[in-house]
Amino acid sequence: MPTGVAIRDVREQLFDAAERVLLRDGPSALTSRAVTTEAGCAKGVLHRHFEDFDAFLAEFVLDRVTRMDAQAAALRDAAGTGTVVDNLAAALTALFNSVAVAIVPLVIFRDALRARLRRDWPAGIPVLTEAAILIGAYLTAERDLGRITADAEVDGVAATLIGACHLLFADRTGTPPDPADVRRTVVTVVSGVLTRS
Structure with missing residues (x-):
């Protein structure tokens, strides 16, 4: 070099x-x-x-988490437009087609990286936790607009969406899931909290 x-x-x-x-x-x-x-x-x-390679990896993961801010803003701005299901399916597909799905095994794979991330991120895997927060914020906005039931527990719905969609996308070496599969998963998770209006 x-x-x-x-x-x-x-x-x-x-x-x-x-x-x-x-x-x-x-x-x-x-x-x-x-x-x-x-x-x-x-x-x-x-x-x-960087202090060492795990310090580099921790900053890399946190950098990629902060890049989700633009996705979060775009999803919040979509509240009240289109359909809730389509907005969620598009956001989840974009999320899991990004580096996010590859970061999960990286964090699981490296004990020292997990330990470093715990200093700034006390729970969960940063990229998935941040994704659940952004989905939850979107669902809250939709609830405020009356498109989600007033009693919907949006944080639980958001976490369920992240988990269910992560299972669809987890095999990064295989064929990505069909958009219809993502949409069907979203429908399954949110159908009980959608209003009819």
Whole structure:
């Protein structure tokens, strides 16, 4: 690897490289050497910017969680438009077609990473927990608009949607689920809380 060449936005370059390795080869292939090779930089670059590889991975996971903010805003803005089922199916498909589904086994795979994440994220797997929060916020907005029943326990519905859809998308090496399957899962979970209006 060339040395002495300034790299702009090193952290972002390394995070993007980690995402590509994770999506292509899975969590067991995600090493500091694989990341720096993918990023086209010397291995020492990663260690100059992060305490160790697990610190890098923790920041990578949290960075990808913060990227969900745009998805959350778009879903909240969709409240009152289209149908609740279609809005949820589209949001869940986008979520699970992203790096989110690959982050789950990464966090499960690495004990030291889980321990580091617990410092800032005391419960759950960050990307799935954040997804449940964003779905819950959307369902709350729909409840406020009268499209979800007033007594709906939106946090429980959101968590159930995340779990059910994660099962559909969990095999990242297989064929992604058909949109009709995602929609059917959403209908199954939310049918009891949808209003008829």
